[in-house]
Amino acid sequence: MNDEGAKHVFISYVREDSDQVDGLCAVLEAAQIPYWRDRKDLGPGDAWRAKIRTAIRNGSLVFLACFSDNSRARDKSYMNEELTLAVEEFRQMSPGRVWLIPVRLDAGDVPDWDLGAGRVLSDLNYSDLFGKDHTAHAARLVTTISRLLGEKRPDPATALAAVEQAASADRADLLKRLTKEMLLEPSRRIELDDLVSQEVQRVLAVLKDTARLTGPLEGTNEEQLVRIAEEAQDLWTLSTPFCMSLQVASRWGAPESLTPWTSGIRSFVAAAAKPESGKPALIELRHLPGMVGIMTAALTCTSSGNWANLKALVVDPSVRDSYEQQLTPIIEATDPYKPFGGTTDWVANALARAALAGKNLDEALKDFTERRDGKYHTPVAEWLHHILRPVFSDQWPDDDAYSAEFDRAEAVLGVLAQDATNVRAAANPQKPSWSRSHWHGRSTWRSHSHGNPVADLIHEFETQGARWSPLANGLFGGDPDRARAALEDYQTSFNKIASHRF
Secondary structure, eight states: OOOTTSSEEEEEOOGGGHHHHHHHHHHHHHTTOOEEOHHHHOOTTOOHHHHHHHIIIIIEEEEEEEEOHHHHTOSSOHHHHHHHHHHHHHHTSOTTOOOEEEEESSSSOOOOOEEETTEEGGGSOOEEOSSTTHHHHHHHHHHHHHHHTTOOOOOHHHHHHHHHHHOOOOHHHHHHHHHHHHTTOGGGHHHHHHHHHHHHHHHHHHHTOHHHHHSOOOSOHHHHHHHHHHHHHHHHHHHHHHHHHHHHHHHHOOGGGOHHHHHHHHHHHHHHHSOOOSOHHHHHGGGHHHHHHHHHHHHHHHHHTOHHHHIIIIISOEEEOTTTOOEEEHHHHOOTTGGGTTSOHHHHHHHHHHHHHTOOHHHHHHHHHTTSSOOOSSHHHHHHHHHHGGGGTTTOOSHHHHHHHHHHHHHHHHHHHHHHHHHHHHHOTTOTTTTOOOOOOTHHHHTTTSOOHHHHHHHHHHHHGGGOHHHHTTGGGGOHHHHHHHHHHHHHHHHHHHHTOO
């Protein structure tokens, strides 16, 4: 039982909301935040009014008022009496002090309780502990309460564990919010690095799980294709939190601060490149986390002009080739087609169709096998374009702008991969297979009607020369001749592929 005279959070609610308040208490307990709650802290025979008054006035450094349709429907309740006491205390506090925090348990309004001095309760910032943003709001509430209690903020892993214990909400939104809050605060960088590293380890644990690679693919051919597509969806879901955090770091961080994300992408690509026995289709799918990480970084950096960040994240990192024991740039070691190299294009088409049409994978596959619809020109890119859209919803509310930036990111990655290929080919002329970039996608067919992003890059280079931002930030080794060769070589392959799209 909590000592009502000690520092604590006081939770005010109506009994009908006990289940939701249980979840809130689970968050506080996991974050090691003391709280006072009538059900927990009132013993048999206690003078409850006196106890509650003491708990509010003497020890409460935060007062959480939990509102819902249940509380709004009650003309009389003990919660109203608690709020009356709380408002009396709040009126005596200095202006600007955060003490009384409304909490919404549903989408209803916060009541307009009179707080004095022309203020009402609904004027205060509130926390929403419901819906899809429940996770993010709960994490922010934990951080706010810890600061008000004068305690060291909970480490991100603890906050994450606390929220997950309370609700099965989307951890991706939470990780993105925590990255925003911690990235530019030097005192929290170690905590953020640990949090990102923890997320990387979650992904690697799955990529290294050999049982997933050797498990039987049973059923008809169509059923096996659906199973492979489901595995791809699962790997994307697993990778989403990392990509959400990466989008923030790529946009707002500096190259020297990107180590956790750089290491993460490199680790994903290295794990996928490691030889394993098992089902080829499942083995190749291991490339998916690294590939979507590279695409996320490229899309963020190219659109915001953070070329130094792009260099740090996807150009400089290398992995060791498992067969020839040579270092290979990660944009050569993987590409959009690597995850699906062990399958036919049925899987990629089913994924794209399911995502774009909102169908389940069985029905999406039947659209093609039963010839109800034609295949996509670039199914992998169509799927990528769709699944990455929510990651960038705050950066581009407009779909057309997002699509144009996606095209440009594809082209930039293609040219950079071509440069890496050219450098390796020059050093190893006996390897004729090192000749062409494989980073081509939906921009090859969109170039017929939505502009040619490769031509745009060449125009920028020819106009600006050595002042071209990618060159000025060290891409292509800062060498204009290398840049020109990569642009021209990639343009040749791009135009050849584009000419066959129609």
